[in-house]
Amino acid sequence: MAVAKRTSLALPVAPPYDFRRSVEYFDQFAPAAGGTARHRDAVVTGGFAPEPFVARLRADESGLVHARVEWIEEPGDGSAVAERLDSFLSLSDDLSPLYDAAASDPAFARAVADLYGYHHVRFPTPFEAACWAVLSRRTPTLTALRRKRSLAESAGRVVSVDGLRPPRRPASGDVEESPLRLFPTPERVAAASDAVRETLDDDPARAVLGAAAAFESEDLSALSSRSLVARLCEIRGFDPRSATFVARRGFGRTSLLPVRERRLRTAVADLYGLDDATDDDIVRLSDPYGDSRGYWAHYVRAWASLRGDGGGGDGGRDGDD
Incomplete structure (x- = not known):
């Protein structure tokens, strides 16, 4: 390079x-x-x-x-x-509100002990999170990764960097981990609209281009969390679940809880010793964490993922955490 x-x-x-x-x-x-x-x-x-x-x-x-x-x-x-x-x-x-509340929650305190000092790893940009939410919706992760790679190659930049290695748990299949693919900005996607349409199927292409138009023309980061989710839901291809995912994992709005997330329910049941965890259980258990409730949910998922319990820290399909 x-x-x-x-x-x-x-x-x-x-x-x-x-x-x-x-x-x-x-x-x-x-x-x-x-x-x-x-x-x-x-x-x-x-x-x-x-x-x-x-x-x-x-x-x-x-x-x-x-x-x-x-x-x-x-x-x-x-x-x-x-x-x-x-x-x-x-x-x-600031992790102190999360950690202070964990002192009264013995189950979650175990996760804090295992993850102490971990700060929420987001997507590199909110726009990349939005594109992942679209590209992974109702789609196997490997297929979503191929789509993301194609989008980066058609509208972003590919560079060779010496000495790179993939994560310890790379996706299976033929998705290449190197060279480094620089994910495009909304402006670059909008400027390469024809290439995007050629690269992606019709519905994902329209959703990605719609997101690019919104991110390019508006300062979405200035919106309140409620308004941000509502605005994202207005973009073609986004529903409350994917919009909340983008707000949390792209914009860092950790006052928000994930919406209808199966893997979170599985991880909560494991951590709290429940036979099954419902969405009502998640609301109840996260309530003491106030504006850190989304951080609580992310920690539970990260704890399960790092234990290899299938909680999944990978972003999953359809905008999973």
């Missing part, structure tokens, strides 16, 4: 923070395949700010996360990369 210039960033974090926990979760996160990878003790990701870049992330003993940003063409906006990486790894999230 030819590099035009490098930028070094030191990203502060809200303690407690354990970079290793983020790496462990990332290793289970199937939607990251192709766009984020591992290089020894670093996480490698990339995108556009607005120029194409690749960033290598490592943590030091003081808790800072360091990013070495390599610009592929012309140098872009380093502050935009810093903001993007902060959101991707939720470095600024």
